[in-house]
Amino acid sequence: MAKAARKDKFAPMLARLVLFRILESLPTILGVVTLVFFLLHLVPGDPVDALLGETALAADKEALRKAMRLDEPLYAQYINYISGLTHGDWGKSIISHSDVWTLITERLPATAQLAATSLLLAMILALPLGMIAARFQGKAQDAAAMSFSLLGVSIPNFWLGPMLMLVFSVFLGWLPVSGMEASGSIILPTITMGTALAAVLSRMARASWLESMQSDAIRTARAMGVAESTLWWKHSARMTAIPVVTMFALQMGAVLGGAVITETVFDWPGLGLLTIEAIQRRDYPLVQGCVLIIALFYVLANLLADLLNLWLDPRQRKQS
Amino acid sequence: MDTCLQLVDSRLRGNDGKETVTIFKAIPKSVYICLLLPALVLLVSAMQSMDGHAVDLHQVLSGSTATHWLGTDALGRDILSRLAEGIGLSFSVAVSVITVCAVIGISVGMVAAWLGGWVDSVLMRFVDIVLSFPGILLAIALAAVLGPGVENLIFALAAVGWVGFARLTRAQVLSLRHAPYIEAAIASGQDTVHIAFKHLLPNIAAPLLIEASFGLAAVMIGEAGLSFLGIGIQPPDASLGTMIREGSQLMLVAPMQVFYPGLMLFLLVMSANIAGDALRDYWDVRSKR
DSSP, rough: OOOHHHHHHHHHHHHHHHHHHHHHHHHHHHHHHHHHHHHSSSSSSSSHHHHTTTOOOOOOOOOOOOOTTTTTTTHHHHHHHHHHTTTTOOOOOOOOOOOOHHHHHHHHHHHHHHHHHHHHHHHHHHHHHHHHHHHHSSHHHHHHHHHHHHHHHSOOOOHHHHHHHHIIIIIOSSSSSSSSSSTTHHHHHHHHHHHHHHHHHHHHHHHHHHHHHHHHHHHHHHHHHHHHHHHHIIHHHHHHHHHHHHHHHHHHHHHHHHHHHHHHHHOOHHHHHHHHHHHTOOOOHHHHHHHHHHHHHHHHHHHHHHHHHHHHHHHHHHHH | HHHHHHHHHHHHHTTTOSSOOGGGGGSSSHHHHHHHHHHHHHHHHHHHHHOOTTOOOTTTTTTTTTTTTBBBTTTTTTTTHHHHHHHHHHHHHHHHHHHHHHHHHHHHHHHHHHOHHHHHHHHHHHHHHHSSSSHHHHHHHHHHHHSHHHHHHHHHHHHHHHHHHHHHHHHHHHHHOHHHHHHHHHHHHHHHHHIIIIHHHHHHHHHHHHHHHHHHHHHHHHHHHHTTTTSHHHTTTTTTHHHHHHHHHTTTTTTHHHHHHHHHHHHHHHHHHHHHHHHHHTTHHHHHH
């Protein structure tokens, strides 16, 4: 009863806080859009020359320049770009002439699928590893778990991928080498991407278990005679959840950056591969769109981490 | 260099330099073990003094031979020499990038923390925006736009990397801003540059050196990653990343081609990570992440 009443009192305040955080991220989003725009418009050399070659006819160059609206002054291009974005117009690909937004949404499901399985794998690996390492701090189990973590952060995914292919596809013949059609084709990219994530997460999980077990709250509970297992599973687990969930949300954004390389290794037809294809074809509007969408997801993941933190940690709410 | 480190070390541990300890004691043996194989490759390659660019189409993809200890690649070039070139490149790019990042990042962080106000707001807003991108993505976009070449590669990686130093320096300087010895220095009329170099820098060096160590690992992976994607080091120059790229296309015929460069990169990155961890434990700096 009392709890419900308190909730009612805090709910509007929390809603305001959430709204404030969302509004706060708007300037960041504008900054990201601006940076992406200028990144690709301050290219040394003429993009039209780069596309058509220096020997192209002057008339063709002029036509393309008009089509890309490169004949307008920079500030006009910038305003056009921003107003286009607000109307859902992400521009047109130079190569295929289709909408950038359509091209992106075509590739999004594949990346989402790979990101989901990788994050799941990372979670399944990292939480037990982190806990075991914390429980047996300084012992062999700890050393083993942390060695795995060290290996995971040190192994480049563009090497792990080919090595996994070599063992499981070439030598053993168990799994398809690349692409997305064959069954089981998601397994190797998932391991490739999940390993690094698991390494980071398990470290984080270990550190927060240790920190919570050394906290005053746990010490008091222990002094009051609470069983060690209850301490671990009930009290410490809740404290550990906060940084781990936050970290997990942050990783959701990071995974998209990692996807660029992993998808290239495995020819996985997602957003990352689209980005690299666009770069290789010098399809600048498409590059712009890809970089922007990935960065926007990253900003959203950060926002989500913030909001989750606010939801899970009463201290944060009070502070804000 | 050594005395400089001793000075930093003594400040951090508060023993006034009476104890002659250096941070080299803090580096565990596993770092040297990791560096053993890359060092061996460099040594043997230096002794053989073969040209890693010399094409020999009569000896394409050969296994280990008396002349080519690790065999040859698809153009008959000596793999050992190319590995050595790749290791050297990886290391020199990483050191250059980290140096640039440190100089820019530390300056920006110090200026932001020292001046505060709108300067701080503007600088940190910019840092936040750069941090709104997954690091590797921004580096990929920059490198793609700037075009291939070592200088552009260094620029792309540094443009992404400096923000970490800036944030860290700002936080550290803010925490020291009102320390008694800093206020004393200000009161006694010492100029800001003197305070920055003589009082601030040695006292915030520990977390910065740790950041640099992890930064080396990240930049080595970043450089090889961009080269792997074909937007970093260009053929015929050898980078560990381009070697992995070339090797992974020949996996069915010559599996070792992708194994060697990756192993070297992995060992280099791991040694930098272990060193970073060890320094963190040694100076007992709390994990900032």
